[in-house]
Amino acid sequence: xxxxxxxxxxxxxxxxxxxxxxxxxxxxxxxxxxxxxxxxxxxxxxxxxxxxxxxxxxxxxxxxxxxxxxxxxxxxxxxxxxxxxxxxxxxxxxxxxxxxxxxxxxxxxxxxxxxxxxxxxxxxxxxxxxxxxxxxxxxxxxxxxxxxxxxxxxxxxxxxxxxxxxxxxxxxxxxxxxxxxxxxxxxxxxxxxxxxxxxxxxxxxxxxxxxxxxxxxxxxxxxxxxxxxxxxxxxxxxxxxxxxxxxxxxxxxxxxxxxxxxxxxxxxxxxxxxxxxxxxxxxxxxxxxxxxxxxxxxxxxxxxxxxxxxxxxxxxxxxxxxxxxxxxxxxxxxxxxxxxxxxxxxxx
Amino acid sequence: xxxxxxxxxxxxxxxxxxxxxxxxxxxxxxxxxxxxxxxxxxxxxxxxxxxxxxxxxxxxxxxxxxxxxxxxxxxxxxxxxxxxxxxxxxxxxxxxxxxxxxxxxxxxxxxxxxxxxxxxxxxxxxxxxxxxxxxxxxxxxxxxxxxxxxxxxxxxxxxxxxxxxxxxxxxxxxxxxxxxxxxxxxxxxxxxxxxxxxxxxxxxxxxxxxxxxxxxxxxxxxxxxxxxxxxxxxxxxxxxxxxxxxxxxxxxxxxxxxxxxxxxxxxxxxxxxxxxx
Amino acid sequence: xxxxxxxxxxxxxxxxxxxxxxxxxxxxxxxxxxxxxxxxxxxxxxxxxxxxxxxxxxxxxxxxxxxxxxxxxxxxxxxxxxxxxxxxxxxxxxxxxxxxxxxxxxxxxxxxxxxxxxxxxxxxxxxxxxxxxxxxxxxxxxxxxxxxxxxxxxxxxxxxxxxxxxxxxxxxxxxxxxxxxxxxxxxxxxxxxxxxxxxxxxxxxxxxxxxxxxxxxxxxxxxxxxxxxxxxxxxxxxxxxxxxxxxxxxxxxxxxxxxxxxxxxxxxxxxxxxxxxxxxxxxxxxxxxxxxxxxx
Numbered sequence: 001x002x003x004x005x006x007x008x009x010x011x012x013x014x015x016x017x018x019x020x021x022x023x024x025x026x027x028x029x030x031x032x033x034x035x036x037x038x039x040x041x042x043x044x045x046x047x048x049x050x051x052x053x054x055x056x057x058x059x060x061x062x063x064x065x066x067x068x069x070x071x072x073x074x075x076x077x078x079x080x081x082x083x084x085x086x087x088x089x090x091x092x093x094x095x096x097x098x099x100x101x102x103x104x105x106x107x108x109x110x111x112x113x114x115x116x117x118x119x120x121x122x123x124x125x126x127x128x129x130x131x132x133x134x135x136x137x138x139x140x141x142x143x144x145x146x147x148x149x150x151x152x153x154x155x156x157x158x159x160x161x162x163x164x165x166x167x168x169x170x171x172x173x174x175x176x177x178x179x180x181x182x183x184x185x186x187x188x189x190x191x192x193x194x195x196x197x198x199x200x201x202x203x204x205x206x207x208x209x210x211x212x213x214x215x216x217x218x219x220x221x222x223x224x225x226x227x228x229x230x231x232x233x234x235x236x237x238x239x240x241x242x243x244x245x246x247x248x249x250x251x252x253x254x255x256x257x258x259x260x261x262x263x264x265x266x267x268x269x270x271x272x273x274x275x276x277x278x279x280x281x282x283x284x285x286x287x288x289x290x291x292x293x294x295x296x297x298x299x300x301x302x303x304x305x306x307x308x309x310x311x312x313x314x315x316x317x318x319x320x321x322x323x324x325x326x327x328x329x330x331x332x333x334x335x336x337x338x339x340x341x342x343x344x345x346x347x348x
Numbered sequence: 349x350x351x352x353x354x355x356x357x358x359x360x361x362x363x364x365x366x367x368x369x370x371x372x373x374x375x376x377x378x379x380x381x382x383x384x385x386x387x388x389x390x391x392x393x394x395x396x397x398x399x400x401x402x403x404x405x406x407x408x409x410x411x412x413x414x415x416x417x418x419x420x421x422x423x424x425x426x427x428x429x430x431x432x433x434x435x436x437x438x439x440x441x442x443x444x445x446x447x448x449x450x451x452x453x454x455x456x457x458x459x460x461x462x463x464x465x466x467x468x469x470x471x472x473x474x475x476x477x478x479x480x481x482x483x484x485x486x487x488x489x490x491x492x493x494x495x496x497x498x499x500x501x502x503x504x505x506x507x508x509x510x511x512x513x514x515x516x517x518x519x520x521x522x523x524x525x526x527x528x529x530x531x532x533x534x535x536x537x538x539x540x541x542x543x544x545x546x547x548x549x550x551x552x553x554x555x556x557x558x559x560x561x562x563x564x565x566x567x568x569x570x571x572x573x574x575x576x577x578x579x580x581x582x583x584x585x586x587x588x589x590x591x592x593x594x595x596x597x598x599x600x601x602x603x604x605x606x607x608x609x610x611x612x613x614x615x616x617x618x619x620x621x622x623x624x625x
Numbered sequence: 626x627x628x629x630x631x632x633x634x635x636x637x638x639x640x641x642x643x644x645x646x647x648x649x650x651x652x653x654x655x656x657x658x659x660x661x662x663x664x665x666x667x668x669x670x671x672x673x674x675x676x677x678x679x680x681x682x683x684x685x686x687x688x689x690x691x692x693x694x695x696x697x698x699x700x701x702x703x704x705x706x707x708x709x710x711x712x713x714x715x716x717x718x719x720x721x722x723x724x725x726x727x728x729x730x731x732x733x734x735x736x737x738x739x740x741x742x743x744x745x746x747x748x749x750x751x752x753x754x755x756x757x758x759x760x761x762x763x764x765x766x767x768x769x770x771x772x773x774x775x776x777x778x779x780x781x782x783x784x785x786x787x788x789x790x791x792x793x794x795x796x797x798x799x800x801x802x803x804x805x806x807x808x809x810x811x812x813x814x815x816x817x818x819x820x821x822x823x824x825x826x827x828x829x830x831x832x833x834x835x836x837x838x839x840x841x842x843x844x845x846x847x848x849x850x851x852x853x854x855x856x857x858x859x860x861x862x863x864x865x866x867x868x869x870x871x872x873x874x875x876x877x878x879x880x881x882x883x884x885x886x887x888x889x890x891x892x893x894x895x896x897x898x899x900x901x902x903x904x905x906x907x908x909x910x911x912x913x914x915x916x917x918x919x920x921x
Contacts, residue, residue, distance in 0.1 A: 050587065077570050079583070082885055087568040090486040091468055091478075107887070111469070163709070163870045163882075202785055204867045208586045209785075216775050218782075235589060332709050341871060342708060359828065360742060367738045368750070370731055373772075374796060375753050381771035381778070382764075420677075428674050435667055436660045443675075444654055445911040449682060452850070452903035454857030455762075456877040457896040460884060461685030464692055464893070472688060497681055508654070529666065551759075558761030560860040561877065565884060578763045578860070585767070585864060600764045607759035611752050 041071045042263050047088055048098035049081035051228065052128065052252070056098060058279040059271055068266045082166055088113065088257075095260035096267055098127060098252065100167050103322055105253045118255040127254035127271050128227075129286035131313065132174035134242045135214065135222040135229055142220060146244050147178050150221060151192070156201035158219035160210045162330060162337055167207070169330060170250050171223040172337060176329070177319055178246035181312040190336065197344045214239075225250055230284030230306070233299035241301065246312035252285075281306075379604065386597040389590075397591070397598040402571050406580040406599070413488060413563075413576065414556035417495035418503075421552055425503035426545065430537070432504075433511040450500045458497050459565025466490060466566075486568040491576065494562040499555040503548030510544035511537075547614050554610035558603060577603055689900055692893035704894040712871045713879040714898065716790065720875075721855035724794040728851045729844055732802025739803070740810040757799045762860025765796055770865050785867035790875060793862050794855040801854060802847030809843040810836075842913045849913075853906040856899060 048056060056076075063069035077084065077092065085104035088094045089111045097114075099105055105125065108114040119125030136144050142155060150157060160168035175196050179189035201219040204210050207228065214222035215237070222239075227250075229241040254271060256264045270276045277287035281294050286307050300306030319325050329336045386394060397403060431437075432444050450458070465471050467485045468478035477484055484490045518540070522532045538545075560578040567574040569583065577599050584596035654660075663671060693701060704710060739750065757765060769792055771777070774784040783789050813836065821831045859877040866873040876895055883892035 077573065079570060083569060086885070087486055087570050087574075089469070090568060091483055092486065092568070092570055092573070161867075161869060202867070203869050204785060205869070206586050208588060209867065211588070212775065213785075218775075232588065332707050338709065338870070363734060363738050364742060364744065367731075367735050370735070371750060371753055374792075374799065375756050375768075378768040378772040379756065382768050385771055424674055424677050427670055428678075431667060431671050431674060432654055434660060435663050435671075437663050437671065440654070441911070443678075445907050446678075446683070448907055448910065449686070449903065452853045452857070452906050453686070454859065454877050454880075454896075454899045454903075456859050456880045457689060457857070457899050457903075458685075460880060460889075460892055460896050461689045463884070464688035464889065465685045470889075472684070493681065497685075500682065512654070554759045558759070558764070560761055560763045561881075565881070578761050581761075581763050581767070582863060597767070600761075600767050603761050604764050604768075607761070607764075608752070608756065611755050611759050615748070615752050615755070 041073050042261055043073045043075055044095045044261055044264055044267065045093045046074060046076045046096050046098070047084050047092060047094040048076070048078050049084060049100040049104075049252075050078045051100070051231070052098060052280065052283065052285070053078045055128070055280045055283040055285065058282070059276045060267075062275050062279065063267060063270050066270065068263065069270065072263060072267075094257055095264035096254065096256055098254040100252055101322075102251070102253050102316075103166065103326075105255050106322075108255070108257070113257050113259075114255050115258050119253070123272060123288045124251075125253045125255060126251040126288050127268075128252045128277075128280045129288055130225045130227040130250040130252075130284070131243060131286065131310070132171055132247045132250065133224060133226045133229055134244060135224050136240050136242060137220055138238050138240055140240050140242070144221065144242060146242075147175060147192070147246070150175075151195040151199055155199050155221055156219040157196065157199045157221045157223065158202045158204070158210050158213045159200065159223035160207050161203040161205055163341075165206060169325075170225070170248055173316070173319060173325065173329065174244075174248040175223070176336075177248060177314055178244065178312070181246040181314050181318075190340070193336070194340050194344060197340050211237075226286070226307075227284035230297065230299040234284070243301070243308060243310055245310050246314070247310055249286075249313050249315045251316065382597065382604065383601065386594075386601040389594065393591075393594050394598045394601070397595040398602070400595060402575070403577075403580060403595060403599060405572050406575050406577045407602070409488065409491070409575070410557055410577040413491040413495050414553055416492045417499055417556045418549055418552045420492075420496050421500050422503050422545070422549055425500070425548065426507060426541075429504050429507040429511055433508055434516065447501050447504055450498050455498060455559065455561030456565065458494060458562040462490065462493055462497070462562070462566050466493070485566050486570075486574060488574065490566040491563050491574065494566045495556045495559050498559050498562055499552040502552040502555060503545065506544045506548030506551065507541050510541045514540045543617075547618065550610045550614050554607050557606055686900060689893050689896050692890055693897040695890050695893075700890070701894050704891040705898070709870050709874070710879050710891075710895060713874045713876050714895070716787065716872075716874070717856050717876040720787070720790050720794055721852050724791060724798055724855050725848050725852045727795065728798055728802050729848055732799075732847060732851075733806055733840065733844060736803045736806035736810055740807060754800050754803055757796050762797065762858070763863060766793065766861035766864040769793060769796055769861065774865065784865055785869060785873060787873055789866045790862060790873055793865055794858060797858050797861060798851040798854050801851040802844060805843040805847035805850070806840055809840055813839060842917045846910050846913050849906045849909045853903055856902060 046056060046060075053076075060069075060072075060074055064072065075093075077087075079087075081100035081104050084092075085097070085099055085107050088097060088108060094113075097105065097108065102119075102125070105114060105118065109116055109118065134144060134147075134150070136142065142149070142152075144150065144155075149155070159171045162169045162172045172193070176189050176193050179192045180186065184192075202210070202213045204213055207224070210222060211224070211232065213219055224241070226241070226243065229239075233239070254268060256268050272289060274289060274292050277289045277292040278295075281287050281292060281297060284297060284299060284306075287294070294306065296303045297306035302308075316322060316325065320328070327335070330338070332338055428443075428447065432440060432447075463471065463485055466474040466477065468474045468483055471477075471485070474484055482489065484493065518536050519532050522536050523529075527535070558578060559576075560582070563576050564579060564582075567576065567579070569575045569579040571580075571583070575583070581596050581600045581603070584592040584599070705714070735754065739747065739754075760768070769789075770784060772779065773781060773789065773792055775782050783792065817835055818831050821835050822828075826834070856876060858875070859881070862868065862873075862875060862878065866875070868874050868878045876899060880892045880895045880899075883889070883895065
């Protein structure tokens with residue numbers, strides 16, 4: 001290559017390097033910068049888990065129609081709850097967070113980003129509820145009505161793996177605690193859980209894999225959340241779900257960060273108001289505020305009465321709270337579930 | 349006439365079938381199936397999917413991170429190659445061996461190692477860097493670091509054999525004629541190694557575009573901020589809905605296409621490896 | 626005989642180029658005549674290069690070892706021996722060994738066919754073999770899923786089973802032995818083989834007694850790389866294996882779980898195992914390339 005050509009190549013290279021630097025810097029800066037607040041507009045950052053994205057967007061629209069909310073501009077990020085929580089700890093800007101598990105907010109408390117008193121309000125920090133349900137094939141050919149029917153011959157259960165997915169733990173806890181809620185002893189609950197695992201056909205890593213395994217026929221029963229079942233049916237999936245008499249209440253927390261813009265608190269209040277909760281209801285979540293108007297919810301078993309209250313609805317607090325639950329049930333070394341998994345040799 | 353000519357042909361065909369069959373079942377057919385699955389609903393949904401802002405952002409981020417990683421690795425790679433081949437110094441052998449380390453280390457370990465050092469809250473260096481205003485982990489610079497790490501040896505390993513082959517006669521001649529080091533490098537060395545450099549850059553680029561595990565750990569995968577193309581594929585594949593599925597396959601298809609093009613470039617322009625020189 | 630005649634001149638005597646051909650990509654450096662000691666400028670260059678290398682590679686990897694040792698020996702061994710982690714390590718190493726054995730056989734065969742056989746479309750195979758190397762691992766998982774997962778046209782469904790781990794490892798390690806053996810096969814002198822044939826040796830004996838020993842170092846290098854690559858694999862397993870504890874969870878997934886659970890020390894403990902294996906493999910490669918150089 002002649003020197004002139006080489007120089008030309010090099011200057012082209014240098015120019016493109018400069019151009020790329022500029023691009024990259026703007027990418028870096030653009031990603032991190034918040035929209036400059038114009039006169040009177042406030043920018044709020046919402047970091048949440050993927051499922052209530054539409055609900056939150058609907059609430060934001062309503063919020064914008066209130067006097068406090070009218071000049072608010074949103075920057076949002078949705079993703080897997082644990083990943084999002086870790087991202088906030090590591091510097092993702094956030095004013096309001098809406099996660100799937102309390103532990104994901106606790107992580108922020110430990111990092112000093114959320115005040116310890118975040119869950120001392122009337123709803124204990126929770127902004128939406130759901131419940132663990134049993135999903136069966138359309139028409140319920142196996143005639144499943146309750147947890148006890150799951151350990152009958154021919155039943156193949158699929159549920160996301162509690163070890164790989166934090167949110168999947170609700171399902172296992174429901175299966176265990178329903179025995180106790182019905183008057184059984186811990187020993188009987190453990191026995192049931194062992195039988196349960198003997199019927200588990202697959203423990204895939206994510207909720208979607210579990211649903212796919214169910215839809216493809218690898219299993220005939222899927223343990224899932226009511227709001228996900230409703231949402232799936234709203235999107236056209238065709239199956240039935242059963243709300244057992246005894247099941248666990250799933251609680252999704254929402255919190256405002258310590259250094260957040262004060263408007264974020266106003267938003268949280270709005271989320272907890274009837275207007276806000278209504279939007280959660282439309283997406284299949286159970287409201288946390290009593291007297292929230294519950295209209296027709298498409299996708300629910302009975303759209304007119306979408307959220308029947310099961311006779312024995314227990315919560316994580318009935319089990320001692322997450323810290324105790326994680327230690328007792330899911331600790332690798334001493335937890336009940338890993339022990340049962342080893343026993344039944346069933347981890348798939 | 350050689351003994352056993354007939355069995356020789358049989359063996360030859362047997363081996364051919366074995367090899368082609370193996371490659372078909374392991375690589376060819378699966379790749380074709382993915383191509384077919386991508387376009388199962390037609391071309392329009394795929395184009396549509398690729399136009400989504402998250403997808404465009406993810407590819408932009410991937411490309412810019414790969415670009416910088418390749419630039420860094422090329423500059424330092426050529427430098428290290430020259431040092432390793434043309435000079436002796438204590439520890440040369442160790443450095444030569446260590447340069448291969450990134451090829452042997454798991455991407456997850458790479459991600460973990462970078463987090464341990466550059467994390468803003470707990471990292472060895474990250475804290476001070478963040479105070480100086482540079483966030484590495486969970487930000488694009490971290491992605492560039494992770495990508496540079498995993499593709500580090502690729503340019504070096506292509507350039508070193510070429511440097512060895514060309515020897516130093518031309519360079520020494522140039523120096524003796526009064527050329528400066530820079531001139532010698534620009535006019536003699538660089539042109540001589542240009543093919544090795546090209547292969548190294550192309551391989552490095554392909555590797556950088558495709559990095560997944562290390563980037564997953566250091567970037568946090570936040571959409572529209574630190575989510576690269578590979579992370580996008582993972583996220584969308586695990587979500588419900590046809591659109592998400594199409595997005596996952598479309599992005600995967602583009603990545604695969606780039607990889608194959610890179611390979612074809614490197615294989616097609618290289619002197620035929622299959623026949624003896 | 627035409628194939629034999631196509632093999633050109635005897636390998637060059639220059640040790641550098643012979644080394645370049647046999648040392649799987651420039652791993653062995655030439656000694657002596659063209660290497661000089663450092664000047665001030667190059668010394669500075671070396672310093673800068675070392676600084677970059679340290680900041681990017683050496684320091685972070687050291688941090689892994691340091692973090693792993695936080696908590697002392699007992700904590701270290703406890704992390705490794707916890708049932709789930711131990712199961713993950715056992716699965717990873719076991720499948721990696723299995724895959725390496727398959728690769729030794731198939732890799733050598735593929736290299737043989739590529740070098741010694743000629744048929745239309747052979748160039749295409751060259752590209753195909755490198756696809757696993759260039760393809761992003763997550764896409765590799767998607768690719769394997771399409772043939773061996775739920776919607777497989779073959780009617781099998783190996784997703785979420787240990788077979789998926791085996792397949793994923795097999796896929797990503799495909800090119801290694803092929804690429805280390807190929808250059809050596811190219812450089813083999815045909816005279817020895819022809820002599821053996823004229824003395825009455827069967828093709829198989831020729832292969833076993835003449836060719837294989839020359840290939841041994843290349844196969845060994847490739848096998849080491851293949852093993853190392855397999856135990857490091859992560860991306861292709863995410864979608865394919867389900868990452869089920871005690872069943873399809875591999876070491877890299879275990880490390881990621883620990884990281885996501887904010888348990889960096891345990892993560893570093895498992896990572897240190899992978900790192901140590903990588904270092905051993907690097908040393909093995911270095912040793913092999915030196916021995917090859919000595920006897921080249």
